[in-house]
Amino acid sequence: MPDYLLTTSPQMAKRHARHLRFQWYGRVAIAVSISFMLLMFTAIFVRGAGAFEKTMIAVDIEFAEAVIDPRGTRVEMDLKQGNYKPLILSGLQEVVPSATERKERNRLYKLVSGGAAFDLGERVAAKPDMIGTTQRVWIAASSEVDLYIKGKVDPESDEAVRRLNDQDIAWVTTLQQEGRVKRKFNRVFFTSGDSRAPEMAGILSAALGSFFSLLVCFLIAFPLGILTAVYLEEYAKKNLLTNLIEVNINNLAAVPSIVFGLLGLAVFLNFFNLPRSTPLVGGMVLALMTLPTIIIASRSILRSIPQSTRDAAMGLGASKTQTTFHHVVPLAMPGMLTGTILGMARALGETAPLLMIGMVAFIVDIPKGITDVATSLPVQIFLWADSPEKGFVELTSAAIMVLLVFLILMNLFAVYLRRRLESRR
Amino acid sequence: MFKKILLCSVAAFGLSACGNGGGSASDTSEGTAETTPFTTGRDQIKIVGSSTVYPFATTVAENFGRSTSFKTPIVEATGSGGGLKLFCSGLGDNFPDITNASRRIKASEVKRCAENGITDIVEVKIGYDGIVVANSTKSDRMELTLRELYLALAKDVPDGNGGLKPNDYIYWSDINPTFKSTKIEIMGPPPTSGTRDAFVELAMEGGCQTFDWIKALKETDSDTYKAICHAFREDDSFIEAGENDNLIVRKLNANPNALGIFGFGFLDQNGDSVQGSVIDGTPPTFENISDGTYPVSRSLYFYVKKDLVGTVPGITEYLTEFTSVRASGQDGYLSEKGLIPMNVDEHAQWQSQVLALETLSLN
Amino acid sequence: MEKNNTEEATAETHASAPILIARDVDVFYGKKQAIKNVSLDIPENQITALIGPSGCGKSTFLRCFNRMNDSIDSCQVSGNIQFAGQDIYGPKVDVVALRSRIGMVFQKANPFPKSIFDNVAYGPRIHGLSESKDHLEDIVITSLRRAGLYDEVSDRLDEPGTSLSGGQQQRLCIARAIAIDPQIILMDEPCSALDPIATAIIEDLMDSMKEKYTIVIVTHSMQQAARVSQQTAFFHLGELVESGDTESIFTKPAQKQTQNYISGRIG
Incomplete structure (x- = not known):
């Protein structure tokens, strides 16, 4: 056998070594990126997992008519705004009879969430026949108690620097011994808006804000982007003007997003007087930001559609517009949608442009439409990360998880659309 | 072409932003526009x-x-x-x-x-x-005067002969021999922050004015006075840590030798991990800030x-x-x-x- | 528009009257001249083959007949091409109408990514040729029959056109072209990507089609030109060197260049 056919020949050995080496470089690169990603996800998950559960305390509450509705009107607003604090407090005192002084009672009341009284008001307003009965009600614990129950407060540390002192911890222990403390799914996190109290803060208003902004963004950016791309690629003649436009679109794609925020402020808010802090304006700004990305992606997709498809249609006597919209655009649509969704996924993560148009704000109410004031998921993350209260640490990570889920869903939707549209061929 | 339009509008925004002293006519007319098409009361x-x-x-x-x-x-x-x-x-x-x-x-x-x-x-x-200067509870609580704080943070410091020298204090013991000889490391907010403004006004100027000749400059040459008192050192002894005070608190936990400058609210919420330094003999407590004895409060x-x-x-x-x-x-x-x-x-x-x-x- | 070019059209005598008359055609791509002063007549209901070495301009010339060059920005066509007595580059000519009369089959089979039925039905649909659904079906089936494909695909008309074999795809393209009932079919090397069996089928098909259609075919293969065409035009470096009856071109070419090409010395 001639030796050049054998892998032992020096030249072949060298080639094989190079082949192997390259494969290993690739594997190492993948392993490094995956481990970074895992590290990031684990860190977020470990920190944020706690937020999906919250601590509840069972209190026996006597719904005394004299306190809740002294005039007996049963008007919803009055029931909601009744003074429930003494009811909760006396319920707690039944378990901890030792707390009698004013200061101690204040501390005792702080074991439950500041929102618990409002929560009771809502419940009574929904079911006014509760008045006059005594019931065991599970109410939210304060964020400090919640953190203690979750093991994030060290009871051995110096009492002076803890937000729960030894007395508080003893009370919580008493409550625990009576089986009055449990952790349950944190529904509030998914059903309410922002709050200054971590145990009452939720992601819903931010998520809806993001949703409405992206809706506006899609409705503006998608048709504009597709039409621009189709016109530039299929109709426009190549000349100085179109070259200039092309260069500028490429430049715009690289412009920092805050610049689009400034533009939004100057044009949409100051010139057109559109309402500040709303998903309408947010979506318009994000649409401006995503447009170049969509145009560039769509153009490259259109360019990849073979000329033979256009020839086939034109050879049959289809007009330019028929050729474009019967054949070229349908073929390019999956790719253009993918480009759009990826562009919007980027928009979903933006805070900088929203800062300029007032969407970085404390908003409790749930937005119901594009002209209601709203914030967005990344803004909520930013605001919580910047809050001094410790309970927001886990909420921040939990909000990041929600944002990631949103991103994954959008990308999956892009994959689904692509598959579906491609299978139609 | 798009870019041109964009640049124009950004420039226009910049102008209107800068022109707050002038109060142009268009501002006024815009401001008094009572109804807008999108909001009805x-x-x-x-x-x-x-x-x-x-x-x-x-x-x-x-x-x-x-x-x-x-x-x-x-x-x-x-x-x-x-x-x-x-x-x-x-x-x-x-x-x-x-x-x-x-x-x-x-x-x-x-x-x-x-x-x-x-x-x-x-x-x-x-x-x-109150604006506090805090460190990790893992190390000892610092006791500082405004003068020492100024000397630790300023870009140029008095050389003792009525002039200035670039800040060459590297260890705390360089400023005051009773201090430990750990490296000066202070994390603080960037110039865009209101906390920084207040800190400059209250702490830096406060420390600066303990030098009589600098204090005298305030009346005679306020520009030089500001240059001396307001400038932070640019070496690695002062670290701009961004607007996020939580980040400073977390960094202090990681580095027990460092000090951080932030608002009292963060000290209050994170008392288990950071402690506020005593300044001019007064610790940053609720009461001391409330009655005005703590010097760095606004x-x-x-x-x-x-x-x-x-x-x-x-x-x-x-x-x-x-x-x-x-x-x-x-x-x-x-x-x-x-x-x-x-x-x-x-x-x-x-x-x-x-x-x-x-x-x-x-x- | 006006039929005053009849004297010129008799430069060569053919069995039938010319349906396409090209006079002094020049084609430029930017500054580069691809076709130099070509005049040629295409007789009706015959197969005319355009042959010549690669890059000689035969495809470019073919694409002048249905103005496919229009979509290339840098391409300029001058001269005069008449179809049934009308200047096809005239200002009032609708290129869509022109292409419905002069169909085209391309080098690479390019069925639409749609069903076999929709591929054939597309032309009649956009030109409004069918009065009803049944009529459209008729047109599709007739076209597929004429293209010799119907028997092979009759049970799977709703399958994608791209699922057919190469030869079948090319016949689908022919069916698609004849579905709009053109007078002329231009074929740009239709068999160059096909195996000999598929090629033979298409050549047979062309032979049967010439009863109804005029065919202009660009081909690389002299054998193919000799087998299928009645008229042959030989191009070299953008010029028309020689044209005439296929038989005489191949047996006694008048020009030395033609002689060299058919005997394999250039190309």
């Missing part, structure tokens, strides 16, 4: 302004929203200066009703407001904020357009809530968020003044 209070006041304003807003039939106000953190600029841009649906500030309104800002038709402003003082305010009382629903009730004893009083719920309340008399005085809607006059 507002039923929600809009608040902008300082990020230091933000946690307090949001807390009050939330309680107000829950305990009344009014909508919860929107609170934006734009910074004190940015907030006042928006506030003074005009009366109307698209302009904020209230702006929070971690400093008092300036005469130039009152003038700009007046040019845009906002003549009656109600000033509300809500309490005090007043917090918000400003309301009087014309809107009765137009935008809930403004009076919001003012009532904010100035109530249960909110900003001695044991009010804001004190749990780190606000240092005024003493009982001062609080009562501000409360009556605000509820009577007395308007601001800086003279």
